[in-house]
Amino acid sequence: MTTIVVGFVPKPEGRAALRRAAEEAQLRDAKLVVVNSHRCGRSYDSDESVASEAALAEVRQQLDATGVSYEVRQLVRGLDPAEDMIAVAEQVKAEFIVIGLRRRSPVGKLILGSNAQRILLDSPCPVLAVKAEEDEEE
Amino acid sequence: MTTIVVGFVPKPEGRAALRRAAEEAQLRDAKLVVVNSHRCGRSYDSDESVASEAALAEVRQQLDATGVSYEVRQLVRGLDPAEDMIAVAEQVKAEFIVIGLRRRSPVGKLILGSNAQRILLDSPCPVLAVKAEEDEEE
Numbered sequence: 060m061t062t063i064v065v066g067f068v069p070k071p072e073g074r075a076a077l078r079r080a081a082e083e084a085q086l087r088d089a090k091l092v093v094v095n096s097h098r099c100g101r102s103y104d105s106d107e108s109v110a111s112e113a114a115l116a117e118v119r120q121q122l123d124a125t126g127v128s129y130e131v132r133q134l135v136r137g138l139d140p141a142e143d144m145i146a147v148a149e150q151v152k153a154e155f156i157v158i159g160l161r162r163r164s165p166v167g168k169l170i171l172g173s174n175a176q177r178i179l180l181d182s183p184c185p186v187l188a189v190k191a192e193e194d195e196e197e
Numbered sequence: 198m199t200t201i202v203v204g205f206v207p208k209p210e211g212r213a214a215l216r217r218a219a220e221e222a223q224l225r226d227a228k229l230v231v232v233n234s235h236r237c238g239r240s241y242d243s244d245e246s247v248a249s250e251a252a253l254a255e256v257r258q259q260l261d262a263t264g265v266s267y268e269v270r271q272l273v274r275g276l277d278p279a280e281d282m283i284a285v286a287e288q289v290k291a292e293f294i295v296i297g298l299r300r301r302s303p304v305g306k307l308i309l310g311s312n313a314q315r316i317l318l319d320s321p322c323p324v325l326a327v328k329a330e331e332d333e334e335e
Contacts, residue, residue: 079323086225160317169318170318171314171317179309179317180307180308181307186326187324187326188325
């Protein structure tokens, strides 16, 4: 069974990536591994823990209706999100990685952040980069 | 019928992109539009014309066996390859764009060139970025 790895953050670009990854998983009868990675160097305090739970609830809400088989990995390992994504993609031999590109508010211009660049360049597999719809913006 | 747009150059990254695009087209029963774009500002002389014919022959060779329906657009419009790709993707309402990421020889390190960055940021649809296998390098 093939596996698709998707990076999730509870933001418009994270939702867009998750939605697209679920569509691709349905199309291929693939399994999803959702990676929710916490930033390097930040302590994992109770506020973040609550935010994580909310993120997890949101992933469940978005995916449960699709019938796609998935697992969520919340990683707090002191690594950059890019490193976490790449490590998971290598481990599960991912078919591809889905990432969302974020907009720099308030102008809404898209930027290619350092994590996106690193995933694009260092991933062991193809990377599908998606954008949130304009009207999805927070 | 959905359409996938793929950028082709007769180099390892172009072949990797074309191969992946053909697989995706088979999976979705989609049509491929192969864009072979000539650089901005260069005159289109007879040498380039010969190179184009060779590129076209290579695309045919790679795709004819797949059974995928495709068209090749060779664009010499004085635009950057990124602009050509985006214009075609808009025109055909592409499901997504496939691009190959190139390696900077001789070290083999991948780079995110300005065309790749622009396509990632400005495309109207998701972008699948693929890499050539190391052993495919020229």
